[in-house]
Amino acid sequence: MYPPFDAEEARALIAAHADQPGAALPILHALQARFGAVPAAAIPLIAEALNLTRAEIHGIVSFYHDFRSLPPGRHRLRLCRAEACQAMGGARLAQAAQRLLGIGWHETTADGRITLEPVFCLGLCAVAPAALLDDAPLGRLDAAKLETALEAAP
Amino acid sequence: MTGVRLYVPADAAARALGADAVASALAAGFGAAATITRTGSRGMFWLEPMVEVDTPAGRIAYGPVAASDVAGLIAAGLAQGGAHPLRLGPPGAIGFLRDQTRLVFARCGEEDPLSLDAYRARGGLAGLARAVSLGPAATIKEVLDSGLRGRGGAGFPTGIKWRSVAEAAPAPITPSPRYGQGMKFIVCNADEGDSGTFADRMLMEGDPFALIEGMAIAALATGATQGFVYTRSEYPQAIATFDAALAIARKAGLLGADCAGAGRAFDITQRIGAGAYVCGEETALLESLEGRRGQVRAKPPLPAHRGLFGAPTVVNNVITLASVPFILSEGAGAYQGLGHGRSRGTMPIQLAGNIRHGGLYETAFGPSLGTLVQDIGGGTATGRAIRAVQVGGPLGAYFPPALFDTPFDYEAFAARDGLIGHGGVVVFDDSVDMAEQARFAMEFCAEESCGKCTPCRIGSTRGKEVVEKIIAGERVEQNIALLRDLCDTLKFGSLCALGGFIPYPVLSALTHFPEDFTLTSTPGARAARRAA
Numbered sequence: 001m002y003p004p005f006d007a008e009e010a011r012a013l014i015a016a017h018a019d020q021p022g023a024a025l026p027i028l029h030a031l032q033a034r035f036g037a038v039p040a041a042a043i044p045l046i047a048e049a050l051n052l053t054r055a056e057i058h059g060i061v062s063f064y065h066d067f068r069s070l071p072p073g074r075h076r077l078r079l080c081r082a083e084a085c086q087a088m089g090g091a092r093l094a095q096a097a098q099r100l101l102g103i104g105w106h107e108t109t110a111d112g113r114i115t116l117e118p119v120f121c122l123g124l125c126a127v128a129p130a131a132l133l134d135d136a137p138l139g140r141l142d143a144a145k146l147e148t149a150l151e152a153a154p
Numbered sequence: 155m156t157g158v159r160l161y162v163p164a165d166a167a168a169r170a171l172g173a174d175a176v177a178s179a180l181a182a183g184f185g186a187a188a189t190i191t192r193t194g195s196r197g198m199f200w201l202e203p204m205v206e207v208d209t210p211a212g213r214i215a216y217g218p219v220a221a222s223d224v225a226g227l228i229a230a231g232l233a234q235g236g237a238h239p240l241r242l243g244p245p246g247a248i249g250f251l252r253d254q255t256r257l258v259f260a261r262c263g264e265e266d267p268l269s270l271d272a273y274r275a276r277g278g279l280a281g282l283a284r285a286v287s288l289g290p291a292a293t294i295k296e297v298l299d300s301g302l303r304g305r306g307g308a309g310f311p312t313g314i315k316w317r318s319v320a321e322a323a324p325a326p327i328t329p330s331p332r333y334g335q336g337m338k339f340i341v342c343n344a345d346e347g348d349s350g351t352f353a354d355r356m357l358m359e360g361d362p363f364a365l366i367e368g369m370a371i372a373a374l375a376t377g378a379t380q381g382f383v384y385t386r387s388e389y390p391q392a393i394a395t396f397d398a399a400l401a402i403a404r405k406a407g408l409l410g411a412d413c414a415g416a417g418r419a420f421d422i423t424q425r426i427g428a429g430a431y432v433c434g435e436e437t438a439l440l441e442s443l444e445g446r447r448g449q450v451r452a453k454p455p456l457p458a459h460r461g462l463f464g465a466p467t468v469v470n471n472v473i474t475l476a477s478v479p480f481i482l483s484e485g486a487g488a489y490q491g492l493g494h495g496r497s498r499g500t501m502p503i504q505l506a507g508n509i510r511h512g513g514l515y516e517t518a519f520g521p522s523l524g525t526l527v528q529d530i531g532g533g534t535a536t537g538r539a540i541r542a543v544q545v546g547g548p549l550g551a552y553f554p555p556a557l558f559d560t561p562f563d564y565e566a567f568a569a570r571d572g573l574i575g576h577g578g579v580v581v582f583d584d585s586v587d588m589a590e591q592a593r594f595a596m597e598f599c600a601e602e603s604c605g606k607c608t609p610c611r612i613g614s615t616r617g618k619e620v621v622e623k624i625i626a627g628e629r630v631e632q633n634i635a636l637l638r639d640l641c642d643t644l645k646f647g648s649l650c651a652l653g654g655f656i657p658y659p660v661l662s663a664l665t666h667f668p669e670d671f672t673l674t675s676t677p678g679a680r681a682a683r684r685a686a
Contacts, residue, residue, distance in 0.1 A: 021327065021333060021444070021445075021463060022425075022443050022444040022445035022463075023445055024445030024446070025425065025426065025427075025428060025442065025443075025445060026425065026426075028428070029387075029426055029428070050445070059447055060445070060446060060447055063430065063447040063448060063449075063604075064427075064428030064429055064430050064448070065428065065429030065430060066387055066427075066428035066429035067428060078388070082349030082548065083349040083350060083507065083544055083548060083580050083591070083594075084349045084350045084506040084507040084578075084580045085349070085507075086507075086591075086594070087507035087508040087580055087581060087582045087583070087586070088507060088508055088535065119388055119429075120347065120349065120431060120548075120598070120602075121346075121347055121348065121349045121350075121351075121388065122166075122388050122389075123166065123167075123346060123351070123352035123354075123355035123356075123388070123389060123392075124166060124167050124170050124352065125349060125350045125351065125352055125504065125506035125507065125512075125578070125580065126167060126199040126352065126504070126505065126506045126509070126512030126513050126514075127167045127170050127171055127199050127202075127512070128506065128507060128508075130170060132388075132390070135390040135391070136169070137166045137167065137169050137170035137391075138170050139167060139170030139171050140170075140171065
């Protein structure tokens with residue numbers, strides 16, 4: 001789904017965002033949107049463009065939960081684990097999701113289809129438990145509804 | 155335009171319940187005979203997806219509608235507002251909506267959120283026009299007199315913050331060629347990370363121009379020329395809708411070199427967070443906007459004096475800013491006249507978790523917690539008894555039914571060792587294990603701590619371990635004493651509200667639900683209590 005990391009293209013993306021004040025997050029988001037991750041090879045390129053050290057860029061990348069070092073599967077399932085979803089059986093749903101997919105948090109199914117990520121609140125707290133499958137919101141989930149939604153994601 | 159006019163919410167929570175499929179089924183069923191407008195949500199999520207139709211007698215609502223209901227609805231005369239088991243009648247007559255005082259959310263759910271004409275036709279931009287004619291000093295006086303306080307949770311008077319920034323000299327921003335001259339900033343905190351809250355999301359998806367208008371008023375009042383909205387990445391739809399609204403506002407001259415015809419420049423850029431809860435703290439948010447790790451800054455200096463890139467900065471929550479257009483258009487008195495004690499105006503309260511009538515309920519401050527969760531919210535969704543209600547997100551206290559008389563008001567909640575935060579109310583039924591909730595609070599704090607101060611960075615990890623020992627029945631009394639002591643350290647020694655407030659859920663669980671902590675390690679003791 002994502003192309004392999006390409007340093008030339010990454011440089012161009014970085015340059016397109018580098019002149020705005022506080023450019024680090026916009027750059028990291030742009031790289032991740034393109035390559036599915038911010039691989040280690042990108043760090044020196046960002047450091048050079050922003051005139052910061054590699055250690056500083058690594059510090060930024062590793063601080064934020066969103067940035068990955070490896071691309072996800074073809075689909076991302078972000079399952080909410082916060083309180084409002086806990087109150088509606090979120091923990092049971094999380095177990096069911098892990099069982100269904102045969103993977104743990106931050107893992108990808110062997111066929112590269114689904115990556116399972118925990119998330120703390122999607123703002124869908126009145127329709128809990130909730131998830132995002134890619135960018136599509138899912139509410140009042142149970143194991144069966146989740147399975148149906150996942151089946152529709154090839 | 156002739157033909158049938160239908161309205162289907164495109165709010166993320168309505169979509170999570172199948173609103174897109176309903177809209178498709180309606181489009182297929184009516185063909186060219188109907189126009190379907192995708193709206194925000196009115197915030198009654200047990201009725202979503204809620205379909206509305208224009209009739210000579212006004213809008214008629216149906217809900218909750220599934221795609222499989224559509225054929226039956228059309229056959230029953232949906233186009234004319236015909237009778238059907240899902241017919242709810244005029245939406246404004248539904249008790250949950252009728253009994254609200256909707257100032258900020260007055261428009262949300264009625265029209266296409268990206269129609270500036272619809273926004274204007276429903277009173278939008280009147281506040282900005284009045285601010286332009288009043289000038290900065292009188293605008294700030296209106297906000298001060300309204301009694302508006304920060305809706306992100308801290309409750310700081312908005313007018314005082316604005317006045318500080320208005321009085322501060324613009325600061326030159328050295329490293330950036332874009333900011334050669336002196337700058338002031340308006341930063342909108344849309345990093346709505348508290349579980350149980352979704353007001354910012356609903357507003358950005360359902361009435362984004364209200365936020366733009368509020369930011370423009372703030373900019374004209376304080377002399378700021380650049381705005382930033384920092385939106386969390388968990389809100390893809392709010393991000394897309396708000397970006398689209400910004401482009402429309404720019405094209406219409408609301409933003410740009412001559413903001414709203416006031417002869418002053420102001421523009422807004424949306425920035426996206428990256429999954430760090432602590433970036434909802436204003437100084438961590440500023441650090442993140444500046445391109446660094448989202449680590450909290452020590453205060454002073456206050457952001458109003460030295461904020462984004464060192465320049466004077468207003469940092470306000472989405473709802474705070476979106477409350478301002480009403481205050482300007484209707485006058486401070488209309489807003490200040492509502493409320494309870496020192497909490498003036500309205501608050502969009504978000505009823506969430508295990509609740510029958512979950513949704514957004516905007517009301518003047520003052521209803522009791524019991525009224526909110528039992529009368530308005532209808533009790534639990536599971537039909538079991540309410541055992542605990544967490545108010546104010548993951549840093550808020552758990553209230554037992556014995557404290558349901560607490561009025562919804564900043565000071566009243568503080569007096570009971572809690573907080574209202576951003577207005578999230580999460581209901582739990584009697585199957586909840588409060589020791590597990592206390593453990594989760596510490597785990598969450600450990601996961602999300604920015605690491606800058608020791609009490610939060612290390613105390614949260616040690617706190618999680620201590621709660622785990624208590625749960626395991628290990629030296630329970632001593633460990634409870636240790637936990638209380640640790641909470642004291644966190645409360646008084648942390649740099650920001652993350653470490654400072656995490657004792658609220660932990661200690662409230664311990665104080666109000668002690669029985670959950672003294673179950674011994676006997677296997678099954680917890681399960682037995684839960685089953686009882």
